[in-house]
Every structure is written in C-alpha cells, then in structure tokens.
Amino acid sequence: MIQYFQKKDNSLIEVDAEQATWVHVYAPLDNVELERISADENVPLDFLIDSLDIDERSRYEKEDEIKLIVINTPVLNQDEKESDALYITAPIGVILNHSRIITISSMETPVITKFLRNRVKNFDPKNRRLFVLQLFEQTVLQFLDGLKKLNLKRNLIEKELYNSSRNKELQQLLRIEKSLVYLMNSLSDNDLLNQKIRRTDFLRIRENEVYQDLFEDIIIDNSQALEMANVHTNILSGTMEAYASIISNNLNIVIHRLTMITIILMVPTLVASFYGMNLTNLPLKDNPSAFYIIILISILLGFLLIMLFRRNGGK
Numbered sequence: 001m002i003q004y005f006q007k008k009d010n011s012l013i014e015v016d017a018e019q020a021t022w023v024h025v026y027a028p029l030d031n032v033e034l035e036r037i038s039a040d041e042n043v044p045l046d047f048l049i050d051s052l053d054i055d056e057r058s059r060y061e062k063e064d065e066i067k068l069i070v071i072n073t074p075v076l077n078q079d080e081k082e083s084d085a086l087y088i089t090a091p092i093g094v095i096l097n098h099s100r101i102i103t104i105s106s107m108e109t110p111v112i113t114k115f116l117r118n119r120v121k122n123f124d125p126k127n128r129r130l131f132v133l134q135l136f137e138q139t140v141l142q143f144l145d146g147l148k149k150l151n152l153k154r155n156l157i158e159k160e161l162y163n164s165s166r167n168k169e170l171q172q173l174l175r176i177e178k179s180l181v182y183l184m185n186s187l188s189d190n191d192l193l194n195q196k197i198r199r200t201d202f203l204r205i206r207e208n209e210v211y212q213d214l215f216e217d218i219i220i221d222n223s224q225a226l227e228m229a230n231v232h233t234n235i236l237s238g239t240m241e242a243y244a245s246i247i248s249n250n251l252n253i254v255i256h257r258l259t260m261i262t263i264i265l266m267v268p269t270l271v272a273s274f275y276g277m278n279l280t281n282l283p284l285k286d287n288p289s290a291f292y293i294i295i296l297i298s299i300l301l302g303f304l305l306i307m308l309f310r311r312n313g314g315k
Contacts, residue, residue, distance in 0.1 A: 001026055002037060005116075007125055012118040022125030024112065025104040027052060041102055042066075043095050051093020051104040058091070058189035060202055067096040067202070069132065071193060072186035073111045073139045074146045077179075083171070085178035086153075087146050089186040092139075094132055101128045103135075111138045129203050133214050136194070140221045143187055147228050150176050150183075154236060161243060170243075177236055184229040191226055194219045264305050268298035 004020030005012050017023075017040070025037060029052065038045040047068045050056055061068045072089040090109055095102040105112060114120055120138060125131055154176055157169050197203060198215060205211035271294060275282060284290035 001029070002033075005125060007123070010118075012116070012123075021100050022131070023100060023102040024116070025102065026108065026112075027106045041095075041097055043097055043102065044068075047093065047095050048104055051091060051095075052106045054090060054106055056091040058186070058193040060193065060197060062202075065098065069094040069096075069193075069197075069202075071136065071139055071190055073109050074142050074183055074186070075107060075109055084175065085182055086150065086175050087179040087183060089182050092135070094135060096128055096132075101125055101131055110142055111135065114138055129205055129208075129211060132203060133205075133211060133218065136190075136218045137214070137221075139190070140218055140225055143183060143225045144221070144228070146179075146183060147225060147232060150179055151232050154232070154239070158239060173236065173240060177233070177240070180229055180233045180236065184226065184233060187222060187226040187229055191219070191222050194222060260309050264302050264309075267301045267305060271298045271301070 003024045004015050004017050005022040005024065006015045006019055007013075007021070023041065025048070029037075034045060034048050037043075038048055043066050044063050047061070047063075047066070051068070051070055056070055056072075058071050060070070070091050070093050072091050074087050075090045077084055077086055077088050090105060090107050092109060092112065093102075093104040095104070103112060115123060115135075115138075120134055123131070123134055154173065157172050157176075160169050194215075198219065203211075203215075205215060275294060284293055287293065
C-alpha cells in the first residue's frame with residue numbers, strides 16, 4: 001500500500017501523487033509494486049527491499065544523492081503465543097530523494113501512526129530534516145514508554161509470585177526478558193546510528209543550532225533509554241535467580257520434613273515387623289498386655305526421634 005500526504009492549514013491530508021510532500025509505503029507489497037514505486041519515486045529498489053526486512057539493522061546509506069536511513073522502533077507483539085516477547089522491534093526506512101520524503105515499514109508502527117494522526121507538534125513533511133529528527137525523537141519516546149510498561153508489568157508479576165508458585169507468572173517474566181533483549185539491542189543499534197549521523201553530518205544540520213540541539217537531546221534520551229533497559233534487564237535477571245533460589249530452598253525444606261516423617265514412622269513399623277515373625281523366643285510373648293506395651297515402646301521411640309531431630313535442627 002502507498003499513501004501520499006501534504007500538510008495544509010495544520011492538517012495532514014491525503015492528496016494525489018504529484019502534490020504530495022510525504023509518501024508512506026507499508027506492507028503488504030509484492031515485487032511488482034516495489035518496482036513501480038522505485039521507478040515512480042526514482043529511488044533504488046534495494047532501499048525499499050531492505051526497509052521491509054524485519055531483521056534489518058539500523059544504518060544509513062547514500063546512492064546518487066538519494067539517502068536512506070533505517071531506524072528500529074518498538075512494536076507491541078500481536079502474537080498470542082505465551083513463549084513470544086511482549087515487544088518486538090521493526091525497521092522504518094526513511095528515504096530522502098530530490099523532492100520529498102518517503103517512509104516505508106513492514107508493519108504498522110506507533111511512531112508512524114502518530115504522524116499520520118498529526119499528533120506531533122510542529123510536524124511538516126516539507127521540512128525534511130526536521131521530519132527525520134522528529135521521527136528519531138518519537139522513536140526514543142516510544143522506547144521509553146515501552147520500558148516503563150514492561151517495568152510496571154514486572155512489578156505486578158513479582159507481587160503475584162510472593163503469593164503463588166504458578167508457571168504462568170514465570171512465563172510472563174520470560175516474555176518480559178525477551179522483550180528487554182529486543183529493545184536493548186535496537187537501542188544500541190540506534191545509538192550507533194545517531195553517533196555516525198552526528199559525526200558525518202549526514203543530515204546537514206551542523207550549521208543549524210536549533211536542529212543540532214534537538215539532535216543532541218535525542219542522543220541523550222536514547223542513551224538514557226539504553227541505560228534504563230540495562231537496569232531493567234539486570235533487575236529481572238536478579239529476580240529470576242532469587243526466585244529460583246527460593247523454590248530450591250523450599251524444596252529442600254519439604255524433602256527434609258518428608259525424610260524426618262519417614263524415619264519416625266519406620267521405627268514403629270520395624271518393631272511391628274519383628275513381632276509379626278513366627279518365632280518362639282520373642283520378648284513378652286506370653287504377657288497378656290504385650291500389645292499395649294509394644295505400642296507404648298513404639299510411641300516412645302518415635303518421640304525420642306522427634307526430640308533428636310529438633311535438637312539437631314536447632315543447632
């Protein structure tokens with residue numbers, strides 16, 4: 001699918017291809033459509049294909065004055081499988097040709113949706129450099145929002161774990177851990193991309209103080225998001241290890257108690273088994289109160305073992 005937009009009277013409207021200042025392309029697309037878009041917009045076909053690759057890393061490229069920037073952004077995973085991450089990342093391709101800006105993505109992303117709904121302040125696709133910077137800014141904000149939601153969900157699951165030992169909570173923690181790995185890797189790639197763009201002045205904003213300050217703020221926010229993702233990952237790893245230790249300790253306590261009960265019950269059973277033998281020289285054989293005496297002895301031996309275990313357990 002391909003859409004053409006123009007900003008008019010502070011409203012983003014869909015227009016014909018000739019009037020558009022912003023072209024948005026999104027999947028599903030076949031090879032014929034990609035070749036047609038490449039020819040119509042005079043952009044390399046590889047730029048379009050690479051931007052649709054879900055595993056494409058953040059990078060920039062230039063060919064015949066046509067610029068491509070690929071940046072990864074977080075997307076809420078629509079897959080309902082319990083083993084999948086809550087958040088994944090998807091690349092957004094930003095192509096700057098001679099006349100307008102083109103964005104392309106393999107799926108709907110919250111960042112592009114904000115621009116489509118005209119929810120970004122001072123957004124105007126005519127100003128292509130500012131558009132790219134605002135796209136970077138909204139991507140970082142989306143990462144921060146995703147990290148906050150994952151951390152809140154982790155806190156809620158931890159409270160549930162204090163009261164239960166169900167596998168459901170552990171599976172949710174694993175999904176959060178996978179999400180943090182995706183977000184952390186993409187944030188790291190985006191940080192390298194930002195550093196390279198600043199060093200090479202790929203967007204040609206070095207002489208513009210306002211744009212330069214905005215870009216510096218974006219780099220700082222991205223670094224803070226990366227640090228936050230690292231902290232959340234370490235906390236989650238510590239939580240998982242602590243919970244595994246708690247489970248192991250509880251299991252040891254249960255096994256210890258079962259072993260004690262087994263040994264205590266074994267003594268009366270052993271005494272009873274001796275008197276179940278067909279022997280003639282058993283003590284108390286002819287005593288009419290032998291049954292009660294044997295039971296009393298068994299109980300006393302059991303209490304002695306209990307006292308012994310308690311004494312050893314208290315040391």
